[in-house]
Amino acid sequence: MIAEIGLGLSVVAAGLWSGLLLTVTTILHPLYASRDAGGFTADMRRFLPIARRSPTNYVLVIALLVAPVLALVGLWLERGTGVVIALTAAGLAATVAGPLLISDRLAEPNYAVILGWDPDHPPPDWRIARARWMRLNWARGALTWTAFALFLAAAYAHLQ
Template sequence: MLAEIGLFLSIVCAGLWSGLLLTLTTILHPIYAAQDGRGFALELRAFLPTARKSPTNYALVGGLVLAPVLALIGLRSAGLPFVLTATGLALTIIGPLLVSNRLSEPLYDVILGWDPDAVPADWRLVRRRYFALNWIRAVLTWAAFLLFLAATWSYL
């Protein structure tokens, strides 16, 4: 029962986080890419403070870490489902947790520190890095989601 609950919650959290990242990378990135430096800075000034403090972010990232741990406890002798879930957990720790915390958050501080009327000369490089970090988190989350699905499929 513990394995099933943990796997279900892993799929739900990874699926919801995947949807957020899909929206960010395929809808918001093109909008931000069309902006000049001032527009990009203003867009992120409107977006980042809310996104950074969203209870949804905290709940989903917490779920992405805790739910697979719960599943792993229930799967401790399940072979392939255990390995798939452990790999999915590793990807969520690397992507949504470490990349966000160690790379994206400091970059957000840089962007939010800009004066929109006098963006730095390297603003395009910073924007490319912002896009790249979002894509890294997205791909890792999508892979984790697929691994959680595969673990569930092989367990049931």
Template sequence: MLATYGLLAAVVATALWSGLLLTLTTILHPLYVRRDAAGFARDMHRFLPIARRSPTNYVLVVAMAVAPVVALVGLWPPPVGVPFVLTALGLVVIVAGPLLTSRFGAEPNYDVILGWDPEAPPPDWREVRARYLRLNWIRGAATWTALVLFIVAALWPPAS
């Protein structure tokens, strides 16, 4: 029962986070790529402070990290099966993708962008923008991979 609830919560939280990243990468990225330096900087100065403080971000990221742990506890009694392995892999991907990439890549890059004068971005703004876009795609790909792992684990037939 614990495994079922943990996997269900992992799928829901990861699916919701996946939707946020899908929106960011497929809708907002094309807008940001078309902007000049000042336009991109102004957009980021409006978007990043709100996105960084969003309760939705915090709740979903915590849920994506905690729910698979709950599922793993429920799946633990031997023999360890495919759902346990898939859930563990999904957790590793979540930690490596959205969590560590955000903490050590995206967040420092946000600080750089928010340190700009929006009306006079630095000469390397394209490199910083490219890093912003690339990190979002990395987090998206990791999240989508974890989602598939959690779904397959949840749908895996029970051992007989």
């Protein structure tokens, strides 16, 4: 029962986070890519403070970390199959690498750079930080989409 709850929560959390990153990469990226330096800076000054402090981010990242651990504990107690354990562990590794480490170690410092700009006088190399913001979102997205697929495959294999 613990494994099923953990796997189910892993699928839900990864699915929700996947949707969030799909929105950012396929809707917000094109919107912000068309902006000039001042517009991009002004938009980020409105967007990033809200996005950085959103309770949704904290709840989902915690769920992305706790749920697969709960699933792994349940699988260990139930003597789950190696395939399900491997899929779940790989999903956990993808979420640690993406939403946690990339966000904390790479995206947050880039946000600080962007938020430090004056919208009326952005730096000449502003496109570098914008491109970095987009690349990091795609990397987090790819890892989260991978985790979602792994958790879904683990849940399916566990129920067979």
